[in-house]
Amino acid sequence: MEYFLQQLINGVTLGSIYGLIAIGYTMVYGIIGMINFAHGDIFMVSTMISLVAVVLILSIGITAVPVILLLLLLVSLLLTSLYGWTVERMAYRPLRGSFRLAPLISAIGMSIVLQNYIQNAQGADKKSFPTLIPGYMSFFNEGSFPVILQYSQLSVMVVTVVVLCIFTWLVTKTSLGRAQRACEQDLKMAALLGVNVDRTISLTFVIGAALAAVAGLMHLIYYGVTDFYAGFVVGIKAFTAAVLGGIGSLPGAVLGGLTIGLIETFFAGYVSVDYKDVAAFSILAIVLIFLPSGLLGRPEVEKV
Amino acid sequence: MNETRDLILDVEHLTMRFGGLVAIGDLSFQAHRGEITAIIGPNGAGKTTVFNCITGFYKPTEGRIALVHGDPAVLAEIDRATIEGHQFLRTDKGALFLLERMADYRVSQYARVARTFQNIRLFGGMTLLENLMVAQHNKLMVASGYTALALVGLGGYGRHEREAIDKARYWLNRVGLIDRADEPAAALSYGAQRRLEIARAMCTDPVLLCLDEPAAGLNPRESSELSDLLLFIRREHQTSILLIEHDMSVVMEISDHVVVLDYGRKISDGSPAAVRSDPNVIAAYLGVEEDEVEDVVQEVSA
Numbered sequence: 261m262e263y264f265l266q267q268l269i270n271g272v273t274l275g276s277i278y279g280l281i282a283i284g285y286t287m288v289y290g291i292i293g294m295i296n297f298a299h300g301d302i303f304m305v306s307t308m309i310s311l312v313a314v315v316l317i318l319s320i321g322i323t324a325v326p327v328i329l330l331l332l333l334l335v336s337l338l339l340t341s342l343y344g345w346t347v348e349r350m351a352y353r354p355l356r357g358s359f360r361l362a363p364l365i366s367a368i369g370m371s372i373v374l375q376n377y378i379q380n381a382q383g384a385d386k387k388s389f390p391t392l393i394p395g396y397m398s399f400f401n402e403g404s405f406p407v408i409l410q411y412s413q414l415s416v417m418v419v420t421v422v423v424l425c426i427f428t429w430l431v432t433k434t435s436l437g438r439a440q441r442a443c444e445q446d447l448k449m450a451a452l453l454g455v456n457v458d459r460t461i462s463l464t465f466v467i468g469a470a471l472a473a474v475a476g477l478m479h480l481i482y483y484g485v486t487d488f489y490a491g492f493v494v495g496i497k498a499f500t501a502a503v504l505g506g507i508g509s510l511p512g513a514v515l516g517g518l519t520i521g522l523i524e525t526f527f528a529g530y531v532s533v534d535y536k537d538v539a540a541f542s543i544l545a546i547v548l549i550f551l552p553s554g555l556l557g558r559p560e561v562e563k564v
Numbered sequence: 565m566n567e568t569r570d571l572i573l574d575v576e577h578l579t580m581r582f583g584g585l586v587a588i589g590d591l592s593f594q595a596h597r598g599e600i601t602a603i604i605g606p607n608g609a610g611k612t613t614v615f616n617c618i619t620g621f622y623k624p625t626e627g628r629i630a631l632v633h634g635d636p637a638v639l640a641e642i643d644r645a646t647i648e649g650h651q652f653l654r655t656d657k658g659a660l661f662l663l664e665r666m667a668d669y670r671v672s673q674y675a676r677v678a679r680t681f682q683n684i685r686l687f688g689g690m691t692l693l694e695n696l697m698v699a700q701h702n703k704l705m706v707a708s709g710y711t712a713l714a715l716v717g718l719g720g721y722g723r724h725e726r727e728a729i730d731k732a733r734y735w736l737n738r739v740g741l742i743d744r745a746d747e748p749a750a751a752l753s754y755g756a757q758r759r760l761e762i763a764r765a766m767c768t769d770p771v772l773l774c775l776d777e778p779a780a781g782l783n784p785r786e787s788s789e790l791s792d793l794l795l796f797i798r799r800e801h802q803t804s805i806l807l808i809e810h811d812m813s814v815v816m817e818i819s820d821h822v823v824v825l826d827y828g829r830k831i832s833d834g835s836p837a838a839v840r841s842d843p844n845v846i847a848a849y850l851g852v853e854e855d856e857v858e859d860v861v862q863e864v865s866a
Contacts, residue, residue, distance in 0.1 A: 435697070435704035435725075442687050442698040449685040452619055453699045454672035454768055 262405040267529040268522070273413045273482060275521020276420035280475035281498035282505065282513035283427070284468030290444045290508040291464050292356070294363045298347055298370035300495015302469050306340040306476030307486040308378055311387055318390070325392055329477075336473040344469025347374075348462055371491075378488040386487045389480040416478045423474050424514065430467070431510065440464060444508075493537075497524075500544050506557020515555055519543075570597040571636045572804045573618070573772060578627035580613050580828075587613045588828040591627070595772070595821070600798055600805040602815045602836075605825035606848060611808045612682060614825070615774050618806070619679045620668035627664065631675050633771060634658025673702050678770035680761040682777045682808075688750030692741055692760060695749050696732035699767035704728055735763035739793065755786040759793070766797065772804050773797065779811040787811055791818050816840065824848070 281303050288296045313335045317328050351366045396410040431437035442450040443460050451457045479494070480486060497520055505516025520540050527539035547555070573595040580588040588610045595601040603611050616622040618629055630642055635657035645653045645660055652661040652674060661675040671677050678699075687695050697704075707724035736742040739759035744752065749760060758778055765773055775794075779787045791814050797803050809815045815822065815836065822839040824832040826848040832839050839845055 435701050438690070438694055438698050439701050439705075441690055441694075442701075445687045445689055446685055448621070448668070449681075449687070450698065451668040452621070452672055452679060453764070454669055454702045455698065456669050456673075 262400050262407050265407045267525050271522035271525035273416050275518035277475045278498045278501045278521050279514040279517025280471045282501040282517045283471050285499050285502040286513040287468050297367040300491035301371045301374035303472040303476050304491025306336050306473040307480050309339045310336045310477050337470050340469045340473035341466045344465040348465040389484045412481050504544050506554030509556045512556035572597040574630040576628045579625050581625045593823045597804050598802050599820040600818050601821045602807045602819035603823045609825040610828035620671040624664050629663040631661040676770050677772045678765035678768045679774035684757045686749040691746050693745045695764050696767045699764045700728040739763045774806045776808045779814045
């Protein structure tokens with residue numbers, strides 16, 4: 261029981277991070293029907309930005325942890341959003357209206373560009389991030405296996421919930437969110453109602469990158485390490501989460517993220533650490549056989 | 565006819581070719597403020613293509629489409645605007661828009677032309693209210709400081725949002741769908757979807773409303789409700805209407821001016837009564853070959 265609880269805590273933490281990144285995949289797919297393979301690398305870039313920023317912040321002598329976190333979040337959000345916007349502007353917008361595979365290939369190219377750029381700029385070695393949120397709560401101390409909830413895990417969960425609330429409000433209640441959903445259903449019609457489709461698509465990339473930036477910071481706080489290749493596996497996992505939840509569905513992305521996170525940690529905890537990725541991807545394959553549109557996805561309807 | 569009518573839309577020598585196919589050939593016509601102008605013609609005559617050119621869906625191969633806001637005297641500037649490469653010109657009395665040069669969303673945002681489609685294009689997964697709110701997107705985006713101010717709760721976003729909801733409610737009431745405001749648009753019946761599409765177009769505050777076969781698929785009672793709605797829009801909102809329609813009862817009842825197309829060319833232009841008795845129109849609708857038109861014209865007018 262205690263062991264189970266421990267894995268649950270670990271799984272939800274990991275799943276929150278996947279969920280935040282998965283939203284970026286699913287949102288972009290929903291609006292322009294392409295998989296943004298560079299999204300994982302945007303996440304990686306955001307960890308690097310946080311890393312550089314934390315060094316700067318510490319070097320100017322700020323030591324209050326809440327201030328550091330807030331500054332990190334702001335810097336990382338802004339700069340990562342800029343990266344997201346730039347990638348869309350440079351690699352995808354010029355290809356809009358060309359054949360379907362073109363932006364996909366461009367995305368893979370962008371992914372390689374970002375990886376190599378960071379490798380060259382920052383070096384290929386793993387980089388560690390200072391522990392900003394130390395300490396933990398411990399439950400069931402009398403038993404043989406105390407359950408530990410690290411404060412960093414708690415903050416990952418809390419931040420994820422807060423960010424998801426803001427994001428949900430943005431999508432459901434604001435004019436931008438409505439325009440986004442309208443573009444998802446019918447780009448041309450939205451344009452005819454005066455929605456600037458290009459700008460809406462840009463903002464979708466910006467929001468996706470902002471969520472990836474939050475995920476990047478959370479990842480650093482929790483794991484404390486990153487490198488130029490960190491975006492690849494996490495990106496693929498988050499993409500898997502988006503597909504599992506039903507690509508195009510926003511609640512699906514979060515659900516998929518949590519599911520993948522939980523499967524991974526439980527498999528690692530109970531069966532084998534080495535094969536945890538195999539487990540996550542196998543579940544994906546099985547779910548897609550029986551539910552081709554994912555857990556919460558709508559079946560594909562041909563647009564008239 | 566009344567000579568003091570204000571020009572709102574001036575289409576000159578509009579030509580649209582798709583490869584070798586001439587969908588519209590050298591079409592010129594005008595529409596006037598506060599009038600309902602109908603474009604009719606047999607299937608494949610190029611009516612919808614005209615709409616697609618006006619609303620920025622297609623870029624015409626040749627020709628000029630000018631839209632006027634305010635004082636039609638601004639039309640005197642048209643040659644200057646054309647030569648100097650402007651998309652639009654504003655003077656203190658009015659504004660002139662060269663629609664063929666403007667991107668689709670700008671046609672709605674700046675020139676304020678709205679349209680509906682022959683095959684309904686609502687946002688089926690969104691509620692009726694949301695459909696009407698999307699149409700007020702630009703106003704709300706500016707009011708919310710492009711969402712940035714709304715995020716921190718500044719800039720009177722709430723007030724603008726309420727105004728937008730009020731306007732949506734007004735149009736939902738008008739088209740009799742207020743009690744279904746929170747249902748997804750796809751759940752509506754066909755006739756109701758058509759009415760909602762018109763309501764959505766009206767929420768963009770258009771000066772020119774282009775309706776592509778709004779009566780298609782409606783039963784006679786619904787058609788007559790539609791006529792009432794269009795007459796209401798013209799009377800209460802001074803919106804000029806451009807109408808493609810096959811239902812002649814609707815066309816003859818509500819239009820002020822009818823343009824008839826056949827094979828992409830204008831074959832008649834005038835009041836409904838004049839057009840109805842035009843032998844060219846009758847020949848086109850009977851499907852007579854070009855060389856036989858003269859014969860039929862003689863026959864009909866005999």
